[in-house]
Amino acid sequence: MTPDPDDVALGARLLSGIPTNEARSPELLRTVAERARAFGHRLADLDAPAPGDPTGGHRVVERTGGLDRDTPVLARFLHRSGTIELFTDSIAFCESLVDTHGWRAHFPAGSVRAAAVLHERAHHLLAGPYARDLRVAVGHPALRIGRWVHWAHVAGAEELAAHAYAARRLGLGRSPLLVTAAASAALDRRARTVKEASTWAS
Structure with missing residues (x-):
């Protein structure tokens, strides 16, 4: 099953849901999504952790309870300790959605966990040495004074x-x-169902 919309359209949709982007046009948000995607690809080509160490030296800790939070979480990077936390219940939930939607050709078994680890590795890089590079790559000026x-x-x-x-x-x-967007939608539907059920029961 081929998912729709494409990655750039999904990215623009994510950007449009962020309050600080409300004044930005759909065309600009699509451009930002395209440029951010291209930058992520270039960063992956530049970043080359040692063979057998995809995390770049970060410690990985597995926990449960990712779906039990007010804001569900799949993984997070703890900057003080350089640790990547993975939430196994959230990963299992996302893997089940891949099967439900028929997306296994795009996301082989185990790829949700692997992608979560690498996603947090990227956040570490983007919060540090590549933060300005991303802003430049996105190419949206906040202020111009001559050449500056x-x-x-x-x-x-x-x-x-x-x-x-x-x-x-x-x-x-x-x-x-694509998977995180599907997970967000599924969790929203679940929350609405629970709310409706509690309304009928009261």
Whole structure:
């Protein structure tokens, strides 16, 4: 089953849902999504951790309870300790969605976990040495004075770049953003169902 919309359209949709992007046009957000995706691919080509160490030296810790939070989480990077936390219940939930939607050709078994690790590795890079490079690559100026340009931070661009980085490193057919978007939609439907059931019961 071929998923729709494409990765750039999904990225633009994610950007449009962020309050600070409300004043930005759909055309600009699509351009940002395209450029962030391209930057993530370039970053994946530049970043070459040692063979057998896809995390670049980060410690990986597995936990459960990712779906039990007010804001569900698949993984996160703890900057103070350099640790990547993975939430196994969230990963299993996303893997089940891949099967449900018929996307296994795009996301082989185990790729959700691997993509989550690499996504957090990318966030580490994008929060540090490549933060300005991403702003320049996105190419949205906040201020120009003669030749001097201050490049704007576009909220969400780093998320799209991190997804693209993971997809490139793993050779996936689609961005993992597709799976996280499906997970968000599924969890929203579940929350509405629970709310409706509690309303009828009261």
